Amino acid sequence: MKALAKMQLTQLKGLFSEEQISQNASDLAAHARDESAHEESPPDVIVYVQSADDVSKLLKFCNKHGIPVTPWGAGTSLEANPVAIHGGVSLDLSKMNQIIDLRPEDLQVTVQPGIVLQELNKRLSKHGLFFPPDPGAPCTIGGMVGNNAAGIQAVKYGPTKNYVIKLEVVLANGDIITCGSNAMRTSSAYNLLHLFVGSEGTLGVFTEITLKLAGIPPEVSAATASFPDLSKATSTVVELVQSGLSPAALEIMDPVTVRDINAFKGLKLPEVPTLFLEFRGNGPEVTEDVRVSQEICMSNGCKDYRVAMGREERDKLWEARHHSYYASAAANPGMRAIVVDVAVPISKFPEMVEHARRVLADKRLNGPILGHAGDGNFHVAIFYKDEPKEKSKAHEVNDSIVFRALELGGTATGEHGVGIGKIHFMETEHGKSYKLMKQIKDLLDPKGILNPGKIFH
């Protein structure tokens, strides 16, 4: 895949207004990496699109000339998903950030892909509604759909795909299509919608996204539960899930993570294995759920179960949880990190966490463990000094954790997507299906211009 030739650049500039095109050095640098430690790779040029027609015009041009196009939202991903690793165009959707149509009477909203999650939820809250998936970062809705983002509330509410009911998508050849329906259920022909959700910009570019929404429940209650050791915490998670409780969050943190966020956020949480729980619903429901969950925690050796914190304390805790990756990065200055994102069936969760701890200890690497325990999804930020031997040790740990997860029936990525970091697990995870995926990619994008180098080599 070739990058952009000079003459093509001149032609491209002719298609858009001056302020829509940038080759400014700081702009290129800002589009050269996401939040991960993957290598930087600037695009040749950034195009700030403002409409589906802009996207269509751009893709037609790039398809004709075989120029790579990589969609960009907010750059908050963790697998270099929006990084133009083969150069070409960074298709920046951040200016397409409007709510097109809010229909509270249908619990639906139609947005442009560049709107930021927190801004959307602020606007929705006036109507008593919200969009539940919450990866913590100030990500765009387009990016969330592209990655099928999940986050802390997915254990109750499900990941992004459960909320996308309609998409306007621009295909590689510039065709603009619509998939899905405004109806809340449909069995009408093939579900193209969910083929696009999670396709990481490799099958098409979203220009309109219709989401169904949830009502903000009247009552919220949070709790923290401290445990003497990690295995007691993980077995509690399994029992909580099996009990049929439906917490809105069920997060785990190991002592290293707790220590890092205490330091980063000035908190004083006991530096032991800790569960963060949240319950949402009507008042009596929440009271009952908190009671049952406390019972389960205490019977599993919980040493300290703290409930019913006020809103301020709760917000502080969740902010700390959301910033835990930055907290751990701050505690490991000058180091790089590989971020593990495996998910396994819940009964395998304790074994999986134990395996991660063991291989980290074997290689003497620091890797704080935390995760969306309720969904069997956890993260380890494997920190390493940026030198070949340490890097290779970190990769060995990562590979060992992921291959173990796959053996246990799990997945290489619960919510971050494949990007460039998970490609080498795809054949093991998907077998012959992976070939079929590639055939679908080739059908929709025969010249391979859309986000080349992601999901497939």
Added chain:
Amino acid sequence: MKALAKMQLTQLKGLFSEEQISQNASDLAAHARDESAHEESPPDVIVYVQSADDVSKLLKFCNKHGIPVTPWGAGTSLEANPVAIHGGVSLDLSKMNQIIDLRPEDLQVTVQPGIVLQELNKRLSKHGLFFPPDPGAPCTIGGMVGNNAAGIQAVKYGPTKNYVIKLEVVLANGDIITCGSNAMRTSSAYNLLHLFVGSEGTLGVFTEITLKLAGIPPEVSAATASFPDLSKATSTVVELVQSGLSPAALEIMDPVTVRDINAFKGLKLPEVPTLFLEFRGNGPEVTEDVRVSQEICMSNGCKDYRVAMGREERDKLWEARHHSYYASAAANPGMRAIVVDVAVPISKFPEMVEHARRVLADKRLNGPILGHAGDGNFHVAIFYKDEPKEKSKAHEVNDSIVFRALELGGTATGEHGVGIGKIHFMETEHGKSYKLMKQIKDLLDPKGILNPGKIFH
């Protein structure tokens, strides 16, 4: 597409044991139609498969010779989805009806496609678990996945697709692939899983299905609410949904439907527009939901709200609801029916029902209206005498209802699938996406052997 030549039949018989092949007249007749009034069309031969290898062997053979293969489960569908309208092989999966692996600790079960829903739920109930989608009929799980079935509980629990986490699929060329993961969340490459769910046997044949399960909630409460007119009932539905309540069922019946099921089941429900409601959850939650829903019903003109029926009365009511199509058929002896299955955004539900009533009255046709109101999905069984003029009137009514639903942002089929009866709405509903669907069909099944004549002409 040619049917089966004599020599091919001999070869086919050589591939399977004698009892796996049937050309018995009563067998052929039993596979010639589903529960709908669509024309009968027997296959040339029925093959009772017993394993994925059987399916693979059969598809390889038929793909080589260009012989149509139409998967068959229980034949309870309503759009001729499993009927071999071009002849060839009826691939009967009903003997593959085992639970392969029940893992209550992960809230998961792996089944063969031929297991019947009610049998599965009976087995699961011993573990306090259930598979929520419930179309009412004694359908197979394979058929439910093929059609993305929904039913009465989907308003709370979602349709079948929300529960399918892994599939073993035999492709047209005989390749056996696996899609999905046992993890409860994944963002790993393309979501082929949901491309197969709802594909009505046109893209591949399921041989293993892994479902996630829900815990049986400790408390269930049902209620009926009677209204003086249909518009008050439909506007109540809208307010109930908008209130953020999450009923496990929210069904509507018009007076004709109530009259039909009273006659069929010996019930004495008031023959007025009626809502059936059900709430499930922990005890305090259910009590609160019932209280709020009653308040909303009464403030919308409900004349009679009856709650807290015992289990027996509740089961009787739901059985009556499930059998309402048969009840109405019994009330219209000797007539055929087109079954409408549109779904619209909830705010359009009253307008949509009113439109259906109006066009039925215009054409002087009897069409009991009922449906999964909470999801904006409703059915009309448009009864007509089997003569050309009456048939054409019934089709005009059906077309008018469906095209109005599409104008309102809805779908031609909320849960029955496309089959043969909804094909002529597909271009209007999906636009250019429909062409892309066909390209995917051609990619996976280049010779068009899988369930030809369904979803596409």
